[in-house]
Amino acid sequence: MSKERLLSVSGLKKYFEISQGMFKPKIVVKAVDDVSFDIYKGETFALVGESGCGKSTTGRTILKLTEPTAGEVLFKEQNIAKLSYETMRKLRSQMQMVFQDPYASLNPKKTIQQILMEPLNVHKKFEPHERLNKIIDILKVVGLSEAHLHRYPHEFSGGQRQRIGIARAVILNPDFIVADEPVSALDVSVQSQVINLMLEIQKKLQLTYLFISHDLSVIQHMTDRVAVMYLGRIVEIANTEELFASPKHPYTQALLSAVPISHPKEKRERIVLEGDVPSPANPPSGCTFHPRCRFASDICKQIAPSAVAFSDTHMATCHLYNLEGEKK
Amino acid sequence: MTTKSEVNVVKGSTRRKSLRITNFFKKLLGNWSGFVGFVIIFLLIIISIFGKQIAPYDPMYTDFTKKLLPPLTEGHLLGTDQLGRDVLSRIIVGARVSVIIGLVTVLVAGTFGTIVGIISGYFRGWIDVVLMRIVDVQLSFPFILLVLVVSAITGTGLRNIIISLAIGGWVIFARVIRSEVLAIREKEFITACVATGVKRSHILFKHILPNLITPIIILGSLQIATYIIAEASISFLGFGVQPPAPAWGNMLSEGKDYIFSSWWLITFPGIAILITALGVNLFGDWLRDTLDPEFVE
Amino acid sequence: MTNLLEVNNLNICFRNGKSITQPIRNVNFTVRSGEILGIVGESGCGKSVTSLAVMGLLPPKSSEITKGEIIFNEQHIEKMSEKQLQNIRGNEVSMIFQEPMTSLNPVFTIGQQLMEPLKQHKSLTKVQRKERIIEVLKQVGIPRAEQIIDEYPHQLSGGMRQRVMISLALLCEPKLLIADEPTTALDVTIQAQILELLKRIIAETNMSMMLITHDLGVIAEMCHRVVVMYAGSVVEEASVEELFDNPLHPYTKGLLKSLPSQNERKSALYSIAGQVPRPNELGQGCAFANRCEFATERCLTAAPPVFSVAQHKAKCWLLDETVGGVFSE
Numbered sequence: 001m002s003k004e005r006l007l008s009v010s011g012l013k014k015y016f017e018i019s020q021g022m023f024k025p026k027i028v029v030k031a032v033d034d035v036s037f038d039i040y041k042g043e044t045f046a047l048v049g050e051s052g053c054g055k056s057t058t059g060r061t062i063l064k065l066t067e068p069t070a071g072e073v074l075f076k077e078q079n080i081a082k083l084s085y086e087t088m089r090k091l092r093s094q095m096q097m098v099f100q101d102p103y104a105s106l107n108p109k110k111t112i113q114q115i116l117m118e119p120l121n122v123h124k125k126f127e128p129h130e131r132l133n134k135i136i137d138i139l140k141v142v143g144l145s146e147a148h149l150h151r152y153p154h155e156f157s158g159g160q161r162q163r164i165g166i167a168r169a170v171i172l173n174p175d176f177i178v179a180d181e182p183v184s185a186l187d188v189s190v191q192s193q194v195i196n197l198m199l200e201i202q203k204k205l206q207l208t209y210l211f212i213s214h215d216l217s218v219i220q221h222m223t224d225r226v227a228v229m230y231l232g233r234i235v236e237i238a239n240t241e242e243l244f245a246s247p248k249h250p251y252t253q254a255l256l257s258a259v260p261i262s263h264p265k266e267k268r269e270r271i272v273l274e275g276d277v278p279s280p281a282n283p284p285s286g287c288t289f290h291p292r293c294r295f296a297s298d299i300c301k302q303i304a305p306s307a308v309a310f311s312d313t314h315m316a317t318c319h320l321y322n323l324e325g326e327k328k
Numbered sequence: 329m330t331t332k333s334e335v336n337v338v339k340g341s342t343r344r345k346s347l348r349i350t351n352f353f354k355k356l357l358g359n360w361s362g363f364v365g366f367v368i369i370f371l372l373i374i375i376s377i378f379g380k381q382i383a384p385y386d387p388m389y390t391d392f393t394k395k396l397l398p399p400l401t402e403g404h405l406l407g408t409d410q411l412g413r414d415v416l417s418r419i420i421v422g423a424r425v426s427v428i429i430g431l432v433t434v435l436v437a438g439t440f441g442t443i444v445g446i447i448s449g450y451f452r453g454w455i456d457v458v459l460m461r462i463v464d465v466q467l468s469f470p471f472i473l474l475v476l477v478v479s480a481i482t483g484t485g486l487r488n489i490i491i492s493l494a495i496g497g498w499v500i501f502a503r504v505i506r507s508e509v510l511a512i513r514e515k516e517f518i519t520a521c522v523a524t525g526v527k528r529s530h531i532l533f534k535h536i537l538p539n540l541i542t543p544i545i546i547l548g549s550l551q552i553a554t555y556i557i558a559e560a561s562i563s564f565l566g567f568g569v570q571p572p573a574p575a576w577g578n579m580l581s582e583g584k585d586y587i588f589s590s591w592w593l594i595t596f597p598g599i600a601i602l603i604t605a606l607g608v609n610l611f612g613d614w615l616r617d618t619l620d621p622e623f624v625e
Numbered sequence: 626m627t628n629l630l631e632v633n634n635l636n637i638c639f640r641n642g643k644s645i646t647q648p649i650r651n652v653n654f655t656v657r658s659g660e661i662l663g664i665v666g667e668s669g670c671g672k673s674v675t676s677l678a679v680m681g682l683l684p685p686k687s688s689e690i691t692k693g694e695i696i697f698n699e700q701h702i703e704k705m706s707e708k709q710l711q712n713i714r715g716n717e718v719s720m721i722f723q724e725p726m727t728s729l730n731p732v733f734t735i736g737q738q739l740m741e742p743l744k745q746h747k748s749l750t751k752v753q754r755k756e757r758i759i760e761v762l763k764q765v766g767i768p769r770a771e772q773i774i775d776e777y778p779h780q781l782s783g784g785m786r787q788r789v790m791i792s793l794a795l796l797c798e799p800k801l802l803i804a805d806e807p808t809t810a811l812d813v814t815i816q817a818q819i820l821e822l823l824k825r826i827i828a829e830t831n832m833s834m835m836l837i838t839h840d841l842g843v844i845a846e847m848c849h850r851v852v853v854m855y856a857g858s859v860v861e862e863a864s865v866e867e868l869f870d871n872p873l874h875p876y877t878k879g880l881l882k883s884l885p886s887q888n889e890r891k892s893a894l895y896s897i898a899g900q901v902p903r904p905n906e907l908g909q910g911c912a913f914a915n916r917c918e919f920a921t922e923r924c925l926t927a928a929p930p931v932f933s934v935a936q937h938k939a940k941c942w943l944l945d946e947t948v949g950g951v952f953s954e
Contacts, residue, residue: 050814051812089525090525092523096523096524097520097523099519107517107535122526160900168524188880189896191883192883192896193898196896199891199893200893216813217884220890221886221891221894240890255813255814258814259813259842260840260845260846261846262842262845262886263845264848264866270821276784276815
């Protein structure tokens with residue numbers, strides 16, 4: 001596979017400050033803490049983790065929907081982390097987003113035509129008289145029709161709304177789409193329809209996805225590479241097949257083992273994690289996973305592990321392995 | 329092929345618009361309270377325009393031989409006052425003052441308050457702090473007291489009453505609209521606009537403002553009633569419309585001296601104020617539900 | 626095994642202004658003592674409404690049981706007065722809800738909230754009550770149970786709150802536990818903990834459980850028998866192995882086939898076309914007919930009866946030829 005880098009994130013940090021009143025020190029929540037990865041053209045890169053791990057914030061910070069605290073985001077080798085609203089605005093026709101909640105992400109007072117016309121007007125795409133036909137075309141691509149143009153979002157089911165959300169994201173013909181849990185609010189039978197749609201338009205429009213999800217079976221099915229996040233940091237990155245076949249980080253191992261079985265006769269050894277995810281406002285010292293880790297030793301409590309490469313495509317941050325990727 | 333579909337769609341949109349107007353009346357007829365409110369407001373507007381023509385007598389004409397006649401005597405449906413003037417005619421002609429004050433004040437106070445609320449809620453920061461402290465300070469004064477103080481400075485007369493009511497009333501709009509804007513700007517569809525690349529001004533006017541219509545209508549309809557009553561109160565206290573010109577407030581004010589002997593002098597203007605406030609609120613409620621595309625009866 | 630709960634031919638109507646919808650049509654199932662019955666279906670299929678009906682919690686003004694019976698432990702739930710229901714709720718039947726964040730009252734301590742059902746249903750002294758609460762909290766795996774009872778819900782994490790909800794449901798040692806999407810709001814690792822816990826409790830106590838979920842993985846993990854619901858009626862009922870090995874109804878088949886784990890990576894997933902009909906769009910025939918790839922003329926005009934193969938039942942005309950023998954209702 002020829003690899004052309006589309007997006008490169010390095011040292012990305014997003015801290016939220018919560019004021020505690022005038023005389024108390026502010027609480028700093030490190031939602032995203034020093035995250036780096038590259039995304040190559042045409043691939044689907046997944047961010048997986050449990051709620052509060054910072055995967056959504058990472059996605060939104062890359063699109064500058066929230067301002068990064070530190071770090072670089074190179075899109076087509078241009079650093080967009082410091083761009084002004086106006087310059088970034090013009091770039092947005094190339095990078096779009098699909099949201100999790102198909103109910104909240106569509107303006108309830110706008111018809112479908114108005115919703116889909118807006119990106120075209122904003123970026124002055126196509127001649128004005130062509131725009132309506134473009135909208136009808138894109139509606140057909142996502143499995144809706146001209147008849148839906150004048151309807152309001154509430155007249156649609158969840159699955160149909162997500163199709164509209166996808167239509168809005170792809171109508172400008174972008175290169176890159178951040179999909180934040182695009183199917184997790186949908187029912188099983190609708191979920192598979194939307195996944196198919198996303199795979200189909202990816203092929204058709206040569207899209208690159210950043211796919212954010214907590215659903216491992218969906219990730220296993222449709223992504224090329226996966227980054228596992230825990231408490232604002234990436235603990236493991238690998239090719240999808242590699243990750244599911246041989247997870248290296250104890251957290252990844254536990255996460256994969258916790259997925260419900262797909263057949264009652266299936267037997268699976270389950271690694272049960274004790275306790276809950278600690279608060280990102282007050283993360284544990286050293287390796288942030290150590291209080292829940294089966295293999296934790298003294299060094300884990302003191303020193304944050306650095307990345308260990310197991311192959312060109314597989315890396316994890318854990319003290320269990322030496323720098324050559326062998327178990328100590 | 330392409331043009332054909334376009335024509336169809338254009339046709340569809342005009343048809344939709346005419347449909348909306350007939351729909352408006354269809355919906356109105358289907359809703360009892362909305363219809364009552366609409367009728368009250370409609371009659372009120374007719375009365376305030378053609379008051380002089382509708383009134384059976386000249387509202388200023390005094391006849392001491394016929395003073396303090398009870399209702400339904402000598403052709404005076406609602407009786408006469410202490411100067412022998414026809415109460416019904418005075419209520420009909422006085423309606424204009426109430427309607428003008430209600431509508432114009434709500435327009436002035438509502439527009440100003442909404443603008444302040446939007447600026448405060450959307451831009452946040454120091455401007456929000458400054459504006460909201462001003463609002464807080466003003467809200468700590470009783471509304472009527474403030475209006476009285478302002479009208480003591482500006483003087484009497486219709487224009488000055490409206491100015492003082494608007495000065496007293498804009499803060500409520502500012503507060504409510506600000507909190508609405510704060511809620512709406514955090515909604516995901518606004519984030520979706522940013523992600524699409526929509527300009528900030530466009531987000532404000534094309535996305536946030538339409539979602540403010542509902543709260544503005546609710547608040548406006550409540551406030552119209554408040555202003556009409558407030559005008560009556562300040563006229564009652566002698567700061568409003570000056571006699572002998574008829575207004576519901578000064579009719580109450582003058583009638584209070586005869587409250588035990590001639591009950592009709594204050595009862596009928598009071599009922600007029602009540603019906604007006606009720607009508608505006610009923611219609612406002614209905615309008616709010618109708619404007620919401622998600623509302624299904 | 627005896628039947629603890631029997632739902633026979635249940636029909637429920639909802640009234641909303643002038644419109645009447647019927648979200649539940651001819652629902653039959655049983656829960657045997659000591660078993661975990663899974664009810665699976667997509668949103669709007671009526672699984673939650675059914676569970677509310679069993680609890681006697683349907684909104685009294687806008688809903689009505691138009692036909693059928695709910696027999697719990699030989700008592701007719703649908704005929705009970707509010708007072709009789711109160712004696713059963715939280716005592717013999719209790720429920721765990723989906724949202725652990727909103728199901729606890731934020732202004733009372735955990736202890737105060739757990740005290741309530743005991744006061745209502747059991748005559749215990751204050752000390753005995755406290756002992757019982759601590760015992761149950763330990764049973765659901767809450768560390769520092771003695772301190773937790775004086776804490777407020779916001780001080781606990783989502784997983785902990787769901788444990789508290791489970792302990793609340795277990796306090797009076799109910800015979801039937803209804804769990805409505807108990808792990809949907811939780812993360813996978815926490816979900817695994819909670820499912821493990823529920824399984825252990827059922828095994829230890831001879832309680833029965835009705836587990837309502839949309840997640841076939843949770844069903845596979847937990848249940849003995851499964852009822853599949855679609856658009857307000859039961860379309861299939863079987864033991865869990867039988868259902869996963871040999872689904873009879875096209876809807877169940879479609880659901881199982883559309884799981885990403887059943888499809889080759891990166892391939893187009895099998896998917897059921899179309900969407901669930903709204904209650905007012907249902908016609909005479911089979912509710913699934915408009916999405917079914919095997920639908921025939923008969924499916925559109927007549928609702929299929931229940932066909933059964935041993936303990937495996939399904940409502941589908943396709944089984945007429947292959948299986949034969951109409952199961953009488």
